[in-house]
Amino acid sequence: MIEALPTLTIRSAFRRPTDAQISAFQGIPTGFVVDALLGGGALSSSIQPIGGGRDLHCVAAGPALTADCGAADVLATFASLKFIKPGDVVVSAFAAHTGCAAAGDRLVGMMKNNGAAGFVTDGPVRDYEGIVPVGLPVWCAGLTPASPHMSGPGSVGFPIQIGGQEIETGDMIVADRDGVVTVPFERIDEVIQKLAHISELETSLDAEVAQGLKVPNWVEEYLASDNTVRKD
Structure with missing residues (x-):
């Protein structure tokens, strides 16, 4: 016999990066973070x-x-509204279900009203024409007009599996036109330390390409090394 689960489970305490840590990721391309x-x-x-x-x-x-919702259910995402802090990115696991929407314009609008910086889900969303004027950045698996239900079970604040990654409340989310990247809470400072160097390298290479670079030096060196064999 399977024991009935609670309809909703909320984590009692949420970890969160410092303001300085959050600030360090602003304006950083997802590629740099990867x-x-x-x-x-x-x-x-x-x-x-x-x-x-x-x-x-x-x-x-x-x-x-x-928010861990499960397929076709949005109860946990609605419950997460109560716990949003300004600057949070709501990440809703929908079990990659594509048969109905993981959110619509009103839910996204309430996230924005609570100070969310973005919304990420592995399901599609609905109400495109309503979401655009809300202005909250959204990453999703497409669009559908089909509506979900709100019956649970679901949870807020616990680790979730989404998009091939495990994400826990307090991990950093960095997202742009290229997609979404997650930085584990324990690695935030490590990544911040590396970003300045990566940014410097990328900026330098951008300048070289703009000035006409055709073949990087390392490619020339590799072609001339013992790692490359020429055959007729």
Whole structure:
């Protein structure tokens, strides 16, 4: 016999990065963050800026507030509204279900009213024409007019699986037109330390390309090394 689960479970305490840590990620491209994580952290490419970002400027960086909903259910996401702090990115696991929407314009609007910096889900959303004027950046798995239900079970504040990554409340979320990246809470300072160097390298290479660079030096060196064999 399977024991009935509580309809909703809320974590008693939420961890959160410092203001200085959050500030360090503002304006940082997702690619830089992935490089600082040695190629890790990116959510599945199925999670994209709503509408491809054509009508809504989808850029956000803030602490994750997690909601584990399960397929076709939005109870936990609605419950998360009570716990949003300014700058949070609400991350809702929908079990990658695409048969109905994980949120609509009113839910997204309430997130914005509570100070959220963005919304990420592995399900589709609805009410595109209503979400755009709300102005909250959204990353999702597409659009559908189909409506979800609110029956639970669900949870707020616990680790979730979404887009091939585990995300816990307090992890940093960095998202832009390229997609979404998560930085584990324990690695935030490590990544921040690496970002300045990565930014400097990227800026330098951008300048070289703008000035006409055709082949990087390392490619020339690799072609001339014993790692390359020429055959007829």
